[in-house]
Amino acid sequence: MTQRLDGGAVLVVAKEMDPAADLVVDELSTLQMPVMRFDMGDFPQGISLTAEHTVGPWSGPLTNDLRTVRLEGVRAVYYRRPRLPLITDAIAEPHYTWAVDQALAGLLGTLYALPVLWVNRPEVDGIASHKPVQLPVAARSGLRTPRSLVTNVPQDARDFAASINGPLICKPLMGGPLNYEDGRRNGVPTHLINPNDLDHSVGLTAHLFQEWIPKAHEVRLTVIGRKMFAAEIHAGSDASRIDWRSDYDSLTYKPCEVPDAVRAGVLRWLDHFGLNFGAFDFAVTPDGEWVFFECNPSGEWSWIQNKTGLPIARALAELLAGG
Known part of the structure; x- marks a missing residue:
């Protein structure tokens, strides 16, 4: 019954x-x-x-x-x-x-x-989840973003690397793991690029290249409605310093405050898409500047609540209960 x-x-x-x-x-x-x-x-x-x-x-x-x-x-x-x-x-x-x-x-x-x-509404979530859409909106919202290039042209990738004149990274344009025939599923991490390795394989699909941002640590910022829950992520291995998702066991966490300018920019970003939830990733430079990397509109958050005690689930429940 x-x-x-x-x-x-x-x-x-x-x-x-x-x-x-x-x-x-x-x-x-x-x-x-x-x-x-x-x-x-x-x-x-x-x-x-x-x-x-x-x-x-x-x-x-x-x-x-x-x-x-x-x-x-x-x-x-x-x-x-x-x-x-x-x-x-x-x-x-x-x-x-x-x-x-x-x-x-x-x-x-x-x-x-x-x-x-x-x-969030899934059709809005889908649009907002693509990094090429996210970055210009973040910049217009007042957030600092890395210099970035989307291309499948090898020479243009090499020219971009030369203009950066410093460390270069390549990252996936959208989330989702690789699915292997033996049933394994493995995400594609961000990795450092040697410009000399930018060959014809760049032409096989679209690639996202970005300047490397020096960082003291990273921040996962979970936003529910107008409430913000931020946690510093400190890397403890070489792999996690490039992409913290590569080595969860090496990470340590600490709740932190969100600067007013970042708070305002994040809310403008969410309002642009009409989202009520977002899981934002920022780098914090040695000078303390926050740099927007991406936002996952349906990102995981239970792990950061478990590691920090931030009351994310409670805030979500209160938002939904308010209707």
Whole structure:
């Protein structure tokens, strides 16, 4: 028997094994806020949707094996990397792919239309996640950014390296690991580049090159609404000094304050995209200047909360509960 949730429920749309979503659900429960958590991968086989439109927003029940929520009673949506809908194998191609698209449009399209708070709307998240989009917006927002080049032209890469006349790095243009045939998944780290190695392989795909920023340490800045939670990340190995994601075991952390100018720039950046959450990465130079590297609009944050005690999950729950 399913439990009917009344009084303005929060939808948490995430994979079953997601520690960040777990923390948010726990905090919402502490706030005595009705919550329905589900993964879009369970639709349509394990979730039912009946949405009706007359002149206002969609209304009707959304139900899984535990709970039922009325769409017109939803307060907010926390959307965090769910799976795509999973259709029964009884449907063969080409109708299988068509049915997946229908399920996605039916469920996500209906949720899109709800006039509620999102953290974050996935279509905005997708646009804002690309580094070539992020960097000019950051500069216009008053944040310092590294000199950067996106190219697939080897000679242009060599010319850029010569103009830098100093250390050069190459980093992925967007997140996502490599998937190997044996099932391993491994991220592509930022790495230092020897300009003499810029050969024809640059032409095989787009590359992002940047000047190396000397740094005393780095900062992960997690922003929820208008609240900011910043932590210094101090590298303890050569690999982590280039990319701290390369050696988590060597890192130490310390909560820190955000300079007023950086705070204002970050809020302008989020407002530009219409985001309610962002996980920002900054370098802090030996002179104390903050340099914007990137923002992940659906970035991980549970690990930094566990390492520092920063109340990130609580702030997310309070934002969602406010609706």
